[in-house]
Amino acid sequence: MARLGCRNSGPHPTQGGQETSGIAAGRSIWTGRAVLSTAVLVATTAFAADTLDPNALKRLVHQDCGSCHGLSLKGGLGPDLRSETLDHYDADVLTGVILDGIPDTAMPPWRPLISEEEAEWIARYLLAQEAQ
C-alpha cells in the first residue's frame, strides 16, 4: 500500500482498493487491505511530510499502540513493550511485526497506516531507552 508520506513508490491507495475489492479473506489473513484506502488517506495526513515526524510517531506509539500495550507501554491486553522486555529482538523483526501483525492474535498489521520507514523508526524507538 502506498502512503503519502512514503518516498518509495507503490500502487496508489485508490488503485489498491479497486484491485483488491471483492476478495474475501479470513481474519488471520492480513494481506490485501482493500477497504482501508479511506483510512490510509486520513491516517497519512499526520505523516504527510517527506521526513519522519518523531512527535507524531511518539504520539502514535503511546496513544494508539497504547490502547492495547498501555500508555507507558507496560502492557495490557497486548504484551509489555518496554525496551528491557524487547531487547532480545532485532529491529527488523519488530518492524515486521508492526507492519504485518501477528496472525491469530489481536496484533493488527499497521502497514495500511504507516510506511516501512515509520515502522522501522518505531521499532528502534521501542528498543531505545527513551521510550520510557
Place this chain on the structure above:
Amino acid sequence: MKTLILTLATTLLMTTAQAEPTATGDLGLVIERANGSVLLVDQSDRAALARIEGLGDLSHASLVYSPDERFAYVFGRDGGLTKVDIVTRQIVNRVIQAGNAIGGAISDDGKLVAVSNYEPGGVRVFDADTLDMVADIPTGSKTIGLVDAPGRRFVFTMWDTGETWIADFAKGDPKITKIPDMGKNPYDALITANGRTYITGLFGEDGLTALDLWAETPEPIRVLPNYGRGQEDMPVYKMPHLEGWALTGREFVLPAVGHHEVLWIDADTLTETGRTKTHGQPVFAMARPDGRQVWVNFAHPLNDTIQVIDSVSKEIIHEFKPGPAVLHMEFTPRGHEVWISVRDAGKVMVYDTQSFEKLREIDANSPSGIFFTARAHRTGL
C-alpha cells in the same frame, strides 16, 4: 430591629462558613489519562469545578460510584485503586492492588469493590469502606468484562481461557460458578440493566456469547455466530467496548469486531434484527437513555468522527467531527445532552442531542472516560 438585622446577618455568615451541603446528583468525573488526575464537573452548569491529582497511570481508567454518590472508586491501569471523595474533592484512600488492571465494579449493596486484573490475572475484591482486600480470585488469565449482578455477585470473563465465572458474595466467602466454552478471546462484556443477561463479545471468532443469569445453571448462548461470514475481516486498531446496555426499545445494538458496522439484536430472542454500516471500526455504540438514538465513535485512525443512528429506521441521521481522538461519550441521565471527550483537542465537548448543537467546550488534559454520578444507581455501570 437593629438586633434582628444583625442576627440575620450573623446567621447568614455562619451558614456560609459552615459550607453549604454539596449536592452530588449532577456531578461527574472526567479521567485525565496522561496526568493521573480526574476533573470534577457539573452537568447543570456545564463546568469544571476542580482537579484532583495523584491517581497514577490512568490510561484506560474507569470508575464506579458509591450508592450515596459521594465516593468514586477509580481503577487505574497500573493496578491502583483510588477512592475519591467528590464532596471534599480529595483522595481519601489509595492502594496498588495489582500490577496491571483493566476495570472494576461495585456490588449492589455498595459494600464491595471488585477489580479485574491482567497481571496477575484475576479479580480482587475490597471492602468499599477501608479498601482492605476481602477476596483474591486468581483466574490464570487476563480477566475482562467484570460487572456487578444482583444478589451481591460479580461476573467476569477470561480472555485467554474463554471462561466466565460468577462470584457470589451473598454469604461470606465467595461461591464461584465456572462456565466454560464462552468462545475464543472474549474482549469485553456487559450486563443488562435488569441484571438478567450477561453478554460477552468475542475477538477470536465472529459472534457474541450470552448467559441468562436467571437460569439455575447458566449455559452459553451463541449470539450471531459467524456474523462476518463472506466479508473480509479488517484490522482492529482498538478493541471495542461493551458498556451500558444500548437498549433501544426491543433491541440492543453492539459494535461488530473487524467489520465496520453495528449489529442490532432482538433483546428477547437474541437473534439479529439488522445491521448498520458505519464509518469505521466502532468502539462505543451507546444508546441515549431513552433509546431513540445510538451514538457511535470509532477506532484509530477514524477516531475524529461520531455518527448518530436513529434506532427506529436504523439509519445514520447525523455525522460530525468533534475533533482528534474522540474517546468516550456520556449522556446526561435523561439524555438531553451528551458529553464527549476529545483527547487530542484537550476538550470535553457538550452537545444537545436533539439539535446536535455544541453547547460548551471544557478544557481537560487528554480527557478519556466521563462518568456522571447517576451511574451509582444502575446495575452494571
